[in-house]
Amino acid sequence: MLGKFPSWIRHMPPQEPSSPLPRGSQSTVYVVDDDERIRRLIGRLLDDVGIAHEAFPDAESFLEEFVPGSPGCLLLDVRMPGMGGRVLQDTLIERKINLPILFMTGYGEVSVAVEALHHGAVDFLEKPLSPQQLIDRVQVALNEDNERRSQDSVREEHASIMSQLTEREMEVVEMLLEGKTNKQIAYKLSVSSQAIDARRLNAMKKLGVSSVAELVALVLRIRNS
Structure with missing residues (x-):
């Protein structure tokens, strides 16, 4: 959950991402947060820069609807009712779902986010969120996912050659x-x-x-x- 968002965040449209989106991809940002207001806000920020996104109110609904192997990244709240962000991260690891994760943390949750980094998360964002920081870090995560997929494709091609x-x-x-x-x-x-x-x-x-x-x-x- 997030405390009161500063009013100015709604009136500061983010600039275009500092690096281009992966070409020819259908990369999607999956936003998982139990606060509907935050989901809508992040959705508008991503819409402003042309980044596809899907929002989920909890980890369980994300797991139910997410198609493994889909390109993109996960923007994930640390604390939510039911399955929390760290548990979802561990679940994805157990299922061998390799999706870059950006954690959103509130006051006093930084230690949890640091633990998440040790388990492979790309980065974490402290609330209240900075629009430009959010867009820039989302772009880093999407580029990382795109690069990993390119490398996986090359490895598969090489394996096919040697086979x-x-x-x-x-x-x-x-x-x-x-x-x-x-x-x-x-x-x-x-x-x-x-x-x-x-x-x-x-x-x-x-x-x-x-x-x-x-x-x-x-x-x-x-x-x-």
């Missing part, structure tokens, strides 16, 4: 990474050099490279990404 290789082809690739020659690999695996050549060429074809150097560079780049 094309058979176990025997991957075995040859691993030894090439160790700097072994075809003859050394053939001796190690007790097969002919021709068999190693065939596996190496198949691996190169599947990965779209034309030399062992390119093959090694690609695999190392994937593993270091």
